[in-house]
Amino acid sequence: MRLLLLPLAFLASCASISTTSLFGGGDPLPSWTNGDLKASIVRFVEGATDPESVHFVPAEERIAVFDNDGTLICEKPVYSQLAFMVDRAKEYVADDPALREEEPYRSLMDGTFGSTMDIDAFIKLAMKTHTGMLDEEFVAIAEGWLASARHPDLDRPYTELVYAPMLELVAFLQDADFQVWICTGGGLDFVRCYAKDVYGIGPENVIGSSTQKAYREIEGRGEFVRLAELVTPLNDGAAKPVNIDRYIGRSPILAVGNSDGDLEMLEYVAQRHARTLTLLLHHDDGEREFAYDAGNERALSAAAEGEIEVISMSRDFGTVFAPAP
Amino acid sequence: MRLLLLPLAFLASCASISTTSLFGGGDPLPSWTNGDLKASIVRFVEGATDPESVHFVPAEERIAVFDNDGTLICEKPVYSQLAFMVDRAKEYVADDPALREEEPYRSLMDGTFGSTMDIDAFIKLAMKTHTGMLDEEFVAIAEGWLASARHPDLDRPYTELVYAPMLELVAFLQDADFQVWICTGGGLDFVRCYAKDVYGIGPENVIGSSTQKAYREIEGRGEFVRLAELVTPLNDGAAKPVNIDRYIGRSPILAVGNSDGDLEMLEYVAQRHARTLTLLLHHDDGEREFAYDAGNERALSAAAEGEIEVISMSRDFGTVFAPAP
Numbered sequence: 294m295r296l297l298l299l300p301l302a303f304l305a306s307c308a309s310i311s312t313t314s315l316f317g318g319g320d321p322l323p324s325w326t327n328g329d330l331k332a333s334i335v336r337f338v339e340g341a342t343d344p345e346s347v348h349f350v351p352a353e354e355r356i357a358v359f360d361n362d363g364t365l366i367c368e369k370p371v372y373s374q375l376a377f378m379v380d381r382a383k384e385y386v387a388d389d390p391a392l393r394e395e396e397p398y399r400s401l402m403d404g405t406f407g408s409t410m411d412i413d414a415f416i417k418l419a420m421k422t423h424t425g426m427l428d429e430e431f432v433a434i435a436e437g438w439l440a441s442a443r444h445p446d447l448d449r450p451y452t453e454l455v456y457a458p459m460l461e462l463v464a465f466l467q468d469a470d471f472q473v474w475i476c477t478g479g480g481l482d483f484v485r486c487y488a489k490d491v492y493g494i495g496p497e498n499v500i501g502s503s504t505q506k507a508y509r510e511i512e513g514r515g516e517f518v519r520l521a522e523l524v525t526p527l528n529d530g531a532a533k534p535v536n537i538d539r540y541i542g543r544s545p546i547l548a549v550g551n552s553d554g555d556l557e558m559l560e561y562v563a564q565r566h567a568r569t570l571t572l573l574l575h576h577d578d579g580e581r582e583f584a585y586d587a588g589n590e591r592a593l594s595a596a597a598e599g600e601i602e603v604i605s606m607s608r609d610f611g612t613v614f615a616p617a618p
Numbered sequence: 619m620r621l622l623l624l625p626l627a628f629l630a631s632c633a634s635i636s637t638t639s640l641f642g643g644g645d646p647l648p649s650w651t652n653g654d655l656k657a658s659i660v661r662f663v664e665g666a667t668d669p670e671s672v673h674f675v676p677a678e679e680r681i682a683v684f685d686n687d688g689t690l691i692c693e694k695p696v697y698s699q700l701a702f703m704v705d706r707a708k709e710y711v712a713d714d715p716a717l718r719e720e721e722p723y724r725s726l727m728d729g730t731f732g733s734t735m736d737i738d739a740f741i742k743l744a745m746k747t748h749t750g751m752l753d754e755e756f757v758a759i760a761e762g763w764l765a766s767a768r769h770p771d772l773d774r775p776y777t778e779l780v781y782a783p784m785l786e787l788v789a790f791l792q793d794a795d796f797q798v799w800i801c802t803g804g805g806l807d808f809v810r811c812y813a814k815d816v817y818g819i820g821p822e823n824v825i826g827s828s829t830q831k832a833y834r835e836i837e838g839r840g841e842f843v844r845l846a847e848l849v850t851p852l853n854d855g856a857a858k859p860v861n862i863d864r865y866i867g868r869s870p871i872l873a874v875g876n877s878d879g880d881l882e883m884l885e886y887v888a889q890r891h892a893r894t895l896t897l898l899l900h901h902d903d904g905e906r907e908f909a910y911d912a913g914n915e916r917a918l919s920a921a922a923e924g925e926i927e928v929i930s931m932s933r934d935f936g937t938v939f940a941p942a943p
Binding site: 353356428472481482485495496497499503505506507508509514515517524525526531532534535538539540541542543557560561564 | 678681753797806810820821822824828830831832833834839840842849850851856857859860863864865866867868882885886889
């Protein structure tokens with residue numbers, strides 16, 4: 294697929310005049326193929342940052358939000374946090390074989406968990422793996438798993454399976470004085486474990502799902518105890534605009550997602566300012582990544598009809614995954 | 619009180635060498651009297667920002683949190699948001715006199731609400747005044763009230779009754795590349811109405827109490843509908859560290875509060891790094907402001923015993939209120 298794209302990329306680069314102007318000749322998005330979409334991104338950022346442009350946006354209002362799983366990082370066959378939960382569950386069963394008779398452990402051991410995906414079983418597993426310990430203990434467990442686990446098909450650490458074009462886009466926006474936020478349905482603390490190192494996005498710019506915590510004095514020190522109670526709403530679908538409002542309090546001018554769970558976020562952003570950029574990553578590259586539309590149908594339909602622009606992985610990503618660090 | 623302090627302030631200024639060094643001769647904190655406390659603040663900020671200092675802190679970890687009512691802005695005889703609620707309640711009763719027979723309206727009209735302060739009545743009033751409308755409607759109501767309401771004793775708009783020394787401290791920290799956050803028990807959206815204009819603190823740096831919202835399409839546009847359900851936990855006491863962790867995800871190195879509701883926040887900050895600055899504003903100046911210890915007893919006791927330093931309004935504030943803009 295990549296060989297096929299090279300001539301197109303070359304032709305497109307001949308027509309592109311704005312791609313290289315923002316950073317004095319350097320291309321800020323070298324892993325994107327040169328074409329309409331890349332030109333549109335660069336034009337948007339140039340307009341927002343040029344004080345002479347009618348599209349200028351003051352720095353404090355330059356806010357961009359990115360979904361995480363499937364947008365910044367590979368989510369197939371399972372997203373990293375679910376792989377973490379499954380691996381943890383196997384450890385619990387190894388420690389206490391009686392669990393094998395209980396859901397969700399029975400389905401997990403049978404390999405049927407993903408296909409059935411009962412929401413109650415999922416919540417039970419999420420609570421068991423994410424709560425009941427101190428914050429620092431959870432972070433140590435999650436960081437340990439992230440450092441050692443490998444993607445089942447691609448045989449690399451999960452946090453290496455991030456999209457090179459998206460890393461470039463994040464850095465391009467940060468260099469242009471955008472506040473870049475992650476707005477993920479995934480776990481706040483889990484994503485914070487790697488967001489700074491992998492994306493250059495600090496913990497204060499991560500919005501995610503989480504459980505309640507109690508602050509309690511334990512042996513003379515205040516500790517966060519992770520409680521088996523969800524913070525509502527879970528950060529997905531219509532809750533994404535709600536939490537963007539709660540955490541940021543300004544409407545972003547740029548949003549990137551990949552699934553139906555991102556649709557309300559993309560629509561919200563598209564509606565709130567005269568000029569916005571809303572992007573939907575379409576996983577249409579079964580050769581270099583995974584091709585799938587399931588769970589993204591509503592978002593793809595909306596993009597076909599409205600303002601949301603589709604990033605075609607096969608067409609727009611010159612490189613898919615970032616090189617190993 | 620102020621006349622008495624002048625000679626002390628003069629003597630202290632002779633001993634202070636660091637106060638004027640950070641900004642090339644200009645005093646960043648002119649409304650603070652020169653003395654140990656001001657010198658200690660300046661020394662802390664100088665250490666955190668000087669790459670040669672053993673106390674240097676990388677910019678991304680320079681985080682400061684301020685309580686709002688009673689710390690940045692006058693809270694007596696009632697804090698502005700409660701005055702807003704009471705004024706709104708009077709309008710409801712004017713529109714519907716039958717409400718006068720119901721709590722909390724009866725107590726409000728009798729003038730006994732503040733003294734009894736039944737928590738259920740308070741929540742009922744908070745819900746009635748803050749929910750059931752669209753976000754944009756609430757903001758218009760709150761901004762309208764803030765623009766017209768005046769403090770009953772001091773006869774100035776509430777948002778002018780902010781402490782000049784605190785405004786200087788906020789600006790001093792921001793100039794030194796601190797992220798400055800508000801962490802208030804008050805309402806997130808209410809405080810955001812004026813935080814940027816009055817303090818220079820943007821909406822993304824405000825942590826507060828709030829109610830749930832639903833994002834719904836209304837006449838073709840996505841709107842936030844304010845729901846009569848609290849986001850838990852309310853941002854007071856032990857919930858302040860919890861929400862600092864949820865919103866910021868790093869522990870601050872500097873915290874400022876004034877009441878028992880800020881104690882856990884101050885203790886949390888003091889415990890988390892080798893070198894922190896935790897400050898408690900003591901309202902001990904009945905001449906220029908209001909003198910009161912009620913509700914602050916635990917925090918004052920903790921300050922007497924531990925790391926928390928007391929800001930004495932009578933001793934440390936050369937000027938109390940900022941001049942009219």
